[in-house]
Amino acid sequence: MKHPDHLRYTRTHEWVRAEQDGTLTVGITHHAQDALGEMVYVELPEVGRKLAAEEPCAVIESVKAASDVYAPAAGEVMAVNDAVVKSPGDLNQDPYAAWLYRMKPEAGFDAGKLLEAAAYEKGVA
C-alpha cells in the first residue's frame, strides 16, 4: 500500500488524515520520500502557529535536497511530532506512521475536497 485509501492527498505530496476530533494529521507521501531519498533533517512549525492554506510550514531535507511541506488548509498548528525531528529516517521507513504535525482547520474546511489515493497516484505516475 504505497498510498493508502483511507487517507487524502495534496498535489504537493502531503497525506492528510481527518481525525474524529476535527483536526488534520499531516505527513509526506510514500512517493515524496522515495523521490527525495534518505531524510537527514526535519523542521516543524511552532505549536499555535496560524497557517494559510498552501503555506509552506515545514521543511524536510534529504541527502539530495531540501523540500517544503505545505499546509493542506488554513488553520492552527495543534501538535508536532518531535520524534521525527530526532529521527528523520522514520519518514523513509514508514511515512504514514511518521506524521509531521496536527492542525485544526478553519470552520467550513472539507477534507473531502482533497485528492483520493487513486487521483493522487494518477498525478505522480
Next chain:
Amino acid sequence: MQRTPLHPVHRAAGARLVDFAGWEMPLHYGSQTEEHHAVRRDAGMFDTSHMLAIDLEGAGTRAFLRRALANDVARLNSPGKALYSCVLREDGGVLDDLIVYFLREDLFRVVVNAATAEKDLAWLAGLPACPARRPRRDLAMIAVQGPDARAKTWQALPGLKEASELLGVFFGAQAGEIFVARTGYTGEDGFELLVPAAQAVETWQRLAGAGVRPCGLGARDTLRLEAGMNLYGQDMDESVTPLESGLGWTVALEGDRDFVGKAALRARPPARKLVGLVMTGRGGVLRGHQKVRTALGDGEITSGGYSPTLERSIALARVPIGAAPGTSAQVEIRDKWHAVRIVKPPFVRHGKPLHPDL
C-alpha cells in the same frame, strides 16, 4: 544518454539511475547512507567507467606533460607512479583535474572527468607538440574502496594479488589484462581497476561475490566530501585558479619549468581560498551556493551535504584568504544565518573524524 558496460548490472540490481554528465549512472542501490558506511567500515565498489583514460604515447610525452600540467611529472621517477594534477588555461583557470600514471618513458596514462573528457582531448591536441592520444573507451573502471577493499579484491580476483600486493599508495601496475592502481576518491585505502569492457560484468560480479557492496554516485559524493576532495564543476572550474581551490599543493610553481597558466598564477596572488565548514548547531543542511559570512568578508559554499560519518552537515566553501581555521562563520539557510566552524579539510580520513572537538 551514454551507458557503461556495467549498466545492465545496475539495472538488474534495482539501482536508482540518474543522468550524470550525459551518462546514465547509479545514484544508489537502495540506501546511500549504508553504501557510505560500507566504504568507511568494510568495502564498497563504484562504476567509474564514465571517466576516460587517455594514453599518451611517444618519446616526447614527458616533456609535453611537464608543460601541459600544473603539477610536475618530473616527480614521477618509478614506473607505475601516479600524480594528481590540474590542467590550466593560460589565465590560470582550472580546465580539469586528473590523475596521470607514468607507465613507460614513452607511455603515460591520464584519467579525466566524464563531463570534461572531450574538452580535455581537444585542449591537449591544441597544445604544441602533443603526442599521440589514445582514448581508452575500451576500458571499464571499477573503484574498490574501504579498509577491507584490497583483501576482498584479492579474494575475488586472485590473479591480481601478485602484481598489487606490494603496490605503494598512488602506484599502479598491469596485472594481465587489468590495470590495478592504489588510488581512489573516498579517503580510504583500495584500488581502482581498469578492466577490458568485455570483462567488466564478470569482474563486478566476482567482487560482489566476495562481499564488496555496490555503491552509487550519492555515496561517492559524501565520501569524497568527507575526504576533503574537490569535485570538478562544483569546487573548481575555469573561473578560479587551483590556488583558490585548496590545490596549491598540486601546483609546482618553483623552478624554471614553464607550464600553461604559470605566469597567470604568479601574477595573480589568490584573494580567496577553499576551506571546510562544519555546522555546529541545527537549522538545515549545508548545500552548494549558500552564502557564507566570515569576519573578513563573504564567501560561498561550493559543495555541501550531510556527513553520515560525523552525523552533521559539512561543506567546502570559498572564502576570503585570511579566514582562519578554528574561527566561526555563518551560513544562510532559508533566510536565516546559522553558525559554522571553519576547519582545514579533510573531515574524515581512514574512517576516523579529524575534528573530534567539534
